[in-house]
Amino acid sequence: MNKTENNKAWFLVLPVVILVAFSAVIPLMTVVNYSVQDIFGPGQRFFVGDEWFRETLRDPRLHEAFVRQLLFTGTILLIQIPLGIAIALTLPTKGWGVSVCLVLLALPLLMPWNVVGTIWLIFARTDIGLGGWSLSQLGIDFNFTGDPLHAWITVVVMDVWHWTPLVVLLCYSGLRAIPNAYYQAAAVDGAGAWAVFRYIQLPKLSGVLTIAVLLRFMDSFMIYTEPFVLTGGGPGNATTFLSQFLATAAVGRFDIGPAAAFSIVYFLFILLFSWMFYTAITRISTGTR
Amino acid sequence: MARIEFQKLAHSYLERPVQPADFALKEMDFAWEDGGAYALLGPSGCGKTTLLNIISGLLRPSQGRVLYDGRDVTALSPAKRNIAQVFQFPVIYDTMTVAQNLAFPLRNRRVPRAETQRRVTELVDMLELQPVADRRASGLTADQKQKISMGRGLVRDDVAAILFDEPLTVIDPHLKWQLRRKLKEVHERFGHTLVYVTHDQNEALTFADKVVVMYEGEVVQLGTPQELFEAPAHRYVGYFIGSPGMNFMGAHLVSDGIGIDGTEIVLGGHWAAAGRQHARSRLAIGIRPEFMAVSAVPRDDAVPAQLLWVQDLGNFKLVCARLGPHEVMAKLPEGETVPTDGAHLVFRPEWTKLYADDRLVA
Numbered sequence: 058m059n060k061t062e063n064n065k066a067w068f069l070v071l072p073v074v075i076l077v078a079f080s081a082v083i084p085l086m087t088v089v090n091y092s093v094q095d096i097f098g099p100g101q102r103f104f105v106g107d108e109w110f111r112e113t114l115r116d117p118r119l120h121e122a123f124v125r126q127l128l129f130t131g132t133i134l135l136i137q138i139p140l141g142i143a144i145a146l147t148l149p150t151k152g153w154g155v156s157v158c159l160v161l162l163a164l165p166l167l168m169p170w171n172v173v174g175t176i177w178l179i180f181a182r183t184d185i186g187l188g189g190w191s192l193s194q195l196g197i198d199f200n201f202t203g204d205p206l207h208a209w210i211t212v213v214v215m216d217v218w219h220w221t222p223l224v225v226l227l228c229y230s231g232l233r234a235i236p237n238a239y240y241q242a243a244a245v246d247g248a249g250a251w252a253v254f255r256y257i258q259l260p261k262l263s264g265v266l267t268i269a270v271l272l273r274f275m276d277s278f279m280i281y282t283e284p285f286v287l288t289g290g291g292p293g294n295a296t297t298f299l300s301q302f303l304a305t306a307a308v309g310r311f312d313i314g315p316a317a318a319f320s321i322v323y324f325l326f327i328l329l330f331s332w333m334f335y336t337a338i339t340r341i342s343t344g345t346r
Numbered sequence: 347m348a349r350i351e352f353q354k355l356a357h358s359y360l361e362r363p364v365q366p367a368d369f370a371l372k373e374m375d376f377a378w379e380d381g382g383a384y385a386l387l388g389p390s391g392c393g394k395t396t397l398l399n400i401i402s403g404l405l406r407p408s409q410g411r412v413l414y415d416g417r418d419v420t421a422l423s424p425a426k427r428n429i430a431q432v433f434q435f436p437v438i439y440d441t442m443t444v445a446q447n448l449a450f451p452l453r454n455r456r457v458p459r460a461e462t463q464r465r466v467t468e469l470v471d472m473l474e475l476q477p478v479a480d481r482r483a484s485g486l487t488a489d490q491k492q493k494i495s496m497g498r499g500l501v502r503d504d505v506a507a508i509l510f511d512e513p514l515t516v517i518d519p520h521l522k523w524q525l526r527r528k529l530k531e532v533h534e535r536f537g538h539t540l541v542y543v544t545h546d547q548n549e550a551l552t553f554a555d556k557v558v559v560m561y562e563g564e565v566v567q568l569g570t571p572q573e574l575f576e577a578p579a580h581r582y583v584g585y586f587i588g589s590p591g592m593n594f595m596g597a598h599l600v601s602d603g604i605g606i607d608g609t610e611i612v613l614g615g616h617w618a619a620a621g622r623q624h625a626r627s628r629l630a631i632g633i634r635p636e637f638m639a640v641s642a643v644p645r646d647d648a649v650p651a652q653l654l655w656v657q658d659l660g661n662f663k664l665v666c667a668r669l670g671p672h673e674v675m676a677k678l679p680e681g682e683t684v685p686t687d688g689a690h691l692v693f694r695p696e697w698t699k700l701y702a703d704d705r706l707v708a
Binding site for chain 2: 236238239241242244245246247248249252256257260261
């Protein structure tokens with residue numbers, strides 16, 4: 058059997074190629090270009106090879122920011138995923154309560170991110186903010202602008218408030234998609250609530266959970282706006298995560314070369330981690346090891 | 347293993363049912379004997395699955411009681427009732443192997459490990475699942491998955507009854523026969539009470555000792571396949587069981603008996619007596635095509651009819667004739683000669699039935 062070769066079809070892909078080129082490939086290549094040069098001004102640029110990469114990777118401040126970032130992402134994943142599943146399991150499944158709950162849950166997701174930061178900035182203040190004031194009334198000397206631990210807790214709680222609803226909505230849709238016959242079969246087989254969760258709900262949620270974890274990993278790894286508004290990375294460098302570090306280098310100090318080198322490393326790391334994670338999860342859920 | 351009994355059982359999916367049409371199951375009272383194989387037969391939406399779910403306890407009836415061996419179980423959960431149920435579409439636990447799937451109902455009941463192992467091995471052999479026993483259940487074909495579902499129903503030998511809700515819908519025709527035979531084998535060996543829901547009359551008639559025919563939320567007849575065939579208690583049973591279905595002709599009361607609409611035929615005797623008791627009802631005369639004979643010459647017990655067509659179907663002949671406004675089918679044995687014109691239809695009195703408001707009265 059002969060396959061018809063028709064290379065004209067490639068022209069149909071052209072619009073997408075152009076679009077992707079301008080939106081992703083060309084900007085990315087610009088960054089690559091910056092990362093291998095030392096630029097002093099227009100016309101004054103020198104090729105430096107991998108020097109910026111080596112310098113960036115050795116920077117202890119970057120190492121600290123990286124550890125902080127891992128800690129933050131790990132913390133919020135550990136809180137948001139179980140919490141999201143738990144809330145999704147308790148949501149109503151019929152009646153007017155469904156739409157009320159879904160709308161309430163979607164609210165944090167609809168807010169502009171700097172507004173989220175501002176809300177929590179006010180909320181955490183001990184003089185005019187409900188949260189901060191309540192804590193100080195309870196006798197806790199709450200000070201998120203001065204105490205690194207308090208700042209951390211505030212940022213984590215804010216992120217949980219902001220993003221857990223996404224996990225809830227994903228899980229809720231996953232739970233709704235489980236045919237009723239599964240629950241009926243489990244009831245007939247004498248399975249308890251835990252067995253139903255462990256052997257029906259959790260396996261059936263594995264698809265949406267993969268998406269939830271990936272989205273939450275990538276988003277939290279790139280978190281910028283909310284801590285920027287809330288703590289500005291402080292106190293000291295206590296809540297300076299990778300994006301903030303990058304922005305300070307690129308915009309604050311105008312070190313374009315190191316910032317570009319770091320951007321590429323950052324990008325590759327997220328890509329690598331997402332890929333590893335995706336592969337691991339799909340292997341577990343299909344049962345190949 | 348239990349005798350299942352219903353007392354004034356009825357169910358509605360509405361919160362406040364008022365009229366009969368609001369009920370998915372209309373009030374019923376009957377009992378199924380311990381160890382019997384029952385088929386629940388009826389068209390889609392007649393309430394078969396509702397009744398099954400009430401027996402298993404997945405659904406709580408709006409009124410009435412369900413008794414197992416005289417014990418009221420209406421308020422008990424399926425687990426407490428110790429019942430097994432197999433659903434129309436395969437339900438398997440994706441993350442478990444085939445063997446673990448089969449062991450699941452036993453594990454939930456804390457059956458000792460050795461006993462579980464023994465039962466699972468036995469079932470794996472019986473259902474011919476050996477090659478896949480240690481594979482994950484999620485990658486299997488639909489009929490293998492359904493075998494697992496059925497296996498989970500069969501794995502406990504102390505269950506009160508095993509309920510099947512059209513379990514062979516997703517199975518290939520050649521496997522259907524094989525699995526049905528397997529079920530029959532299991533039934534003979536363990537003597538469970540089996541209830542089998544289906545809308546396929548062949549499946550019902552080959553599987554069950556007793557067939558329960560349901561129609562619009564009512565049990566219209568409970569009987570052996572032979573009883574359903576020879577004396578359908580309801581018009582629906584008449585045309586649902588048998589192929590082609592029973593012939594029905596509208597009838598009315600005349601001074602000396604029951605007259606078939608649009609013809610000169612009048613039935614006297616016991617039909618007339620029964621017909622008079624149901625004078626206000628809608629009457630119909632029914633006769634199975636199998637019990638209809640066709641004669642070329644006029645006879646005392648035959649009426650002239652116009653022959654429409656004859657179809658030779660290999661092992662029998664199907665004859666269609668016009669009698670007044672009615673089209674009547676007759677199923678004749680192979681080799682019987684069919685008159686080319688001037689046919690006379692023979693109504694044998696023992697097989698000629700009178701129905702009043704769709705129910706058999708004589």
